[in-house]
Structure formats: structure tokens, C-alpha cells
Amino acid sequence: MISITGLRKSFGAATVLNGIDLEIRQGEVVSVLGSSGSGKSTLIRCINGLEKIDAGKITVDGFDVSKPRELSEARKRSGTVFQLFNLYPHMTAVQNVALAPIEVLKLPRMQAEAEARELLHSVGLTERADAYPSQLSGGQRQRVGICRALAMKPSYLLLDEVTSALDPEMTSEVLSILAALAKTGTTMVFVTHEIEFARSISSRIAFLDKGQLIADLPTEEFFSATGMALPRVAQFLSKMRKD
């Protein structure tokens, strides 16, 4: 379980997250929605320890991310997929995927690379396994990014706008993989602007507004009268649908 209580985070004078409480249990797919600048990315970066939090507590399966000793355990349990892929440019797809299993889980190289190939095969990249990131299309790069996160067999997958750098065709390529993952019971925290897709795969929606979690509802409730009763949510949804 990822448990967030009383999380506060500011950059200088600007408070970006202002008292967040959120729990993500095994098997859930939680989509995080909110307008630009509401703090979604910052929330993800706090969970994987890329940002130091100012107050509150975040634990992943009981490991506190603000304690340096426990952070590495917490990080082993979650995998992150980035908006701009952030692949290692000097490594092939297989090497990208196998690096952490070899270095962190101490798997033998042969085994790690075999597993990496299998993962790449499962996302349709059998042929491109030995290509370098610069030789791949955006959609292919993001599929490698997903494999790299999955290679550590994480309990939780953190995804921050993983399709917003992709054109529509590549987006659907990546989304179908995520849908399949959701079906197999992978726990996901999913930051996105793809409202319809979020609706189709999530069990819950968390809605951030100016650093506060103003809604945390089961998906269907969020998109029904309960959600619409919240002015900010209604405003957000109508604006997103218009775009």
C-alpha cells in the first residue's frame, strides 16, 4: 500500500502540495486528474523520492521515502514511467530494461537480458530489442520505458503523462499496453489528461486542485452527479471535453 498523509511541498514561497491524504491499495488503478500546475507531477515525484517533502509522510509498503535508508526499499517496490521517456541514450532497449535488475536485484546478466527480451516481446518490440533509443519512434521509446519500469517487478507503477509527448497513433499504441496491464491487476497511479481513457481503466479518480485533493472518488461516482456537484470538477471536465 502507498500511504500519503498530510503531505506538504513548496518550492520557495509557492506551496505546490498543501496537505494531501491518499491511499493506494494493491490492485487499484488510481487516476490523478487536475488542471495544469495543480501539482500532479510533484505528487508523483514525492512518492518516488525525487522531491524532498516539507511535511507529512509517504510510505510504500511501510517504507518511509523520506528516510534515506528506507528510500531504496521503497523505490524497489515502485516503478516510474516518464513523460519524456528518459531512456539511457547510450544503451540498447534490452540494456535499458536489464540494467536495474542486474545492478539492484543482482540477477545474472544472461537471465536479466532474457527477461528483458521477453518483456519487450510482450509490448511488440521483439525486432527492436537491440536498437538504441535514438533509433526508435516516440511510441516505441515509451514502450521501452514501460518495460524498464516493469523489469523490477514493482508492486506499483507510477505514470506521469506518459502519452502527452506522443502523436495520437503512438498514444493508442501505449494506452492499449496500459489497459492490458490494468486488466492483469497491476497497481497504477496514473497522471493523465486523457479523461476518457482514465475513466475506462481506473477504479478511482483523485482530483487535485491548487495543491489540494478536492475529490477522491470511485470512477463512476466521479463522473456522475457526485463529481459534478463539485464546481471545480465540473468546470474541469467541461473544459477537457471541449478541447
Place this chain on the structure above:
Amino acid sequence: MRYGDFTPFDIVLLLQGLGVSLALFVSTTLIGLFIGTVWAVIRFYRVPVLMQLVTFVAELLKNSPVLVQLFLVFFGLPAFLKINVTPTEAAVITLSGNSAAFIYVIAVSAIESVGRDQIEAARVFGLTRWQILRRVIAPQATAFAIGPLTGLLVNQLQVTSLISVIGVMDLTKVGNILNLRTLKPFLVWTAVGLLYYLTAKLVTYAGARFEKRLRAHTAWKGL
């Protein structure tokens, strides 16, 4: 006082050495600035033969040790041309030529940094090539070149230390003399190093100040 100890006069000696280094540094930089710019103008006008020659000489000077250039001028020229070359003359010739080669490279890239379209536009207005160079390119190229020039100057200041090898009484040569007399190498070379260091810092500081002034000036003019 034993023979071999430091004397208060040694400070004067060190400062004299520094003076010689600085004098050579400043004079050869100015000569190099002039020659290097002339070379760049030759290239700008695409003067046949001369342009290839200039590029070749600059490459040769940039890619060979200054010490060897110095030996060629100081030992080689007198033997070959049957002329007399004093250490100071050899130092001036070599350091000027070397500075010119590097300044040429900086000047060429500074000229190239001014966009082709600006030059085209000026030509449309009927300016001659010389007017374009003076009024359009020179001011912008100077601003562009100050940064790389400062770096070059710090380097050229250090290069002057090599003339001690052919017997010019510069700061390093004074260091040699004091080193031999006092047998206190750490002290002597630390003092010499410190003087060079401070001078280099001064050059860097002056370059930064000058660049700032120049930028402020151009920005103000642009309003």
C-alpha cells in the same frame, strides 16, 4: 646575512621580472591583435593565394609548440639569414606571431557569427564591402570575440613564461636565478606562481568588466 639568503632587493627583482613579462605580454598582444585582424580581413575579402597562405601559417603556428617556434626564430633565423636576433626580438616575433594565429581564428568565427542575412541586407542598401565590415560586422564581432579573447589572453600570459628559456629576464627567469641562488625552490616558485596567478585573475576580471560594459552599451543603443 649569508650569501644565498633572500634579500629585500629580491622583491624588486621579482617585480622587475613581472614588468618584463607584462610589457612583452601587452606589446605582443597588440601586435598579434593587429596582424590577426588583418589576416581575418584577408579572408573576409577572399584574397586568392594570400588567404590560403594565411590559413596554412595560422594552422602551423597553432599546432606546434611555442618553444620550438621560439628556437626557430632565436637560433634558426640568425644561422639561416646571417642576421642578429636578440632574445627580446625573438620573443616579440614569436609571441606576436603565435597570438596572431589564435586571434585570427577568433576573429574569423566572430565575423561568421554575424549572420549572412545582415550582410546581404547591408549590400542591398548599397554599402561597400569595407563599409559593411566597418559599420555592420566590426561592432557585433567585437562583442562576440571578447569572451574567447579573454580566455586566449590568460593563456598567452602564461605562454610568455617560455621566453625565459632563451634568456629574456622575465618573471620566470628571475625565478630561475633566485632558485639557483637561494636553493629554496618551494618559496621561489610559489612566489612566482602567485604573481602569475594574480595577473591572470586581473586579466580575467578586466575581460569580464569590458564585456559587461560593451554589452550594456550595445543594449542601450538598441533601444
Place this chain on the structure above:
Amino acid sequence: MKFDLSILAKHIPFLLEGAWLTLQACTLAVLGSLVLGLAIGAMRTSASPLLNRLAAVYIDIFRNIPFIVQLFFFYFGLPEIGIYIDAFTTGVVALSIAGGAFTSDVIRSGILAIDPGVIEAAQVSGLRKITIFRKIILPIALRASVRPLGSVFINLILTSSILSTITLNELTGSAKIVASNTFRPFEVYFVLLVAYAALTYSVSILIGMLHRYLNRHQEEGAV
């Protein structure tokens, strides 16, 4: 006097011996400055303010003091404190230390140019700091730094001629001997100048090839 190279013919083996010594000194110094440059460059980009400051001071000192002064400091100073090493070792050590300062600057900018997102990806996957440095930061920074490192190494070759001032008969040192034996300094130093230029030119070609080879997968398309 005639320009006559034929008299040099019988001195070629001797000059080649000098060239061999230059090659050895430069190869060792390149390795030395790479090791030092990596260490100092890593310190310069580390989160610890103390290490960062120390590295900055090192770079500042060795970049702003002439190499010949540094060389004399070691050559005359080390025996003073009971360290007796030969001219060759002293030369290699001094070249490595000075080269390390320039190398670390290149490494530092190579490291700073890395997309921070790539490093974050490595951090969240649980890699240890040292692993991130070895497997991610270093390979990426080195690939991007091949060309600037090449310039540093070419400068190292040119600077190595200064080792002749501490009685080391590397290429320049042996040329000096040939020049005084044959009374043909012009021919000798002219050939020497061209030889150094040819050497650095071929090194720069090799570096270009190495750069293209190491970056063969990065060329198509950015991101």
C-alpha cells in the same frame, strides 16, 4: 645559406628516440590527466560543498599558473622534501596534474549537459549513486566530451616540449642536441615544427574518428 635537409638524415634515428620518449610521456600523461580529471570533475559536480570548493580551487590554480613554473616547482622542489624522482617521472606527473585541471573542466561540462531526467530515471530504479556514476553519467559524459578532450590532449602534446627544460631529451630536447651538433638550427627546428604539426593533425583526425564511432547511435534524431 641554403636550405638543406639532407644533413639531417643521419640524425633521424636519434630524433626518433626522442619522439618515442615524447610519445611515452604523452600517453602516460593522457591517462594520468584522465584519471585526475574524472576525479576532480566528479568532485566539481558533487553535492558536497567542500569537495566542490576543493575541486574549484585545484582547477583555478593549475589553469592560471604557467606550466613551466609548475614544472620547476616540482622538479626543484620535490628533492627538497626528500622525494627523488627522475626528470621523466616528474614531467609526466606535472603534465598529468596540469592536464587534469583542463580535463576536469571538460568532464564537468559533459556531466552538466546530461538530461537530468535520465539521471532521475536511474535514481528511481534504485541504482546506487556509484553505479549511476559509472554506468550512466560517465559513459554519457565521456561520449559527449571526445572532441574537447581531444583538444586538451593535443595541447598536452605541445606542452610536453617544455619537458626539455628539465634535461629530458624528448623530441624537442633531442632536436636541440642535433641543432647544436650540426650547426643547422634552422633546418632542425623547421622540421621539428612541421613534425609536431603533423603529429597533432593526425591525432585530431583520430579523435574525429573516435567521436564518430562512439556516437554512431546518437546521430539520428535528438531527444
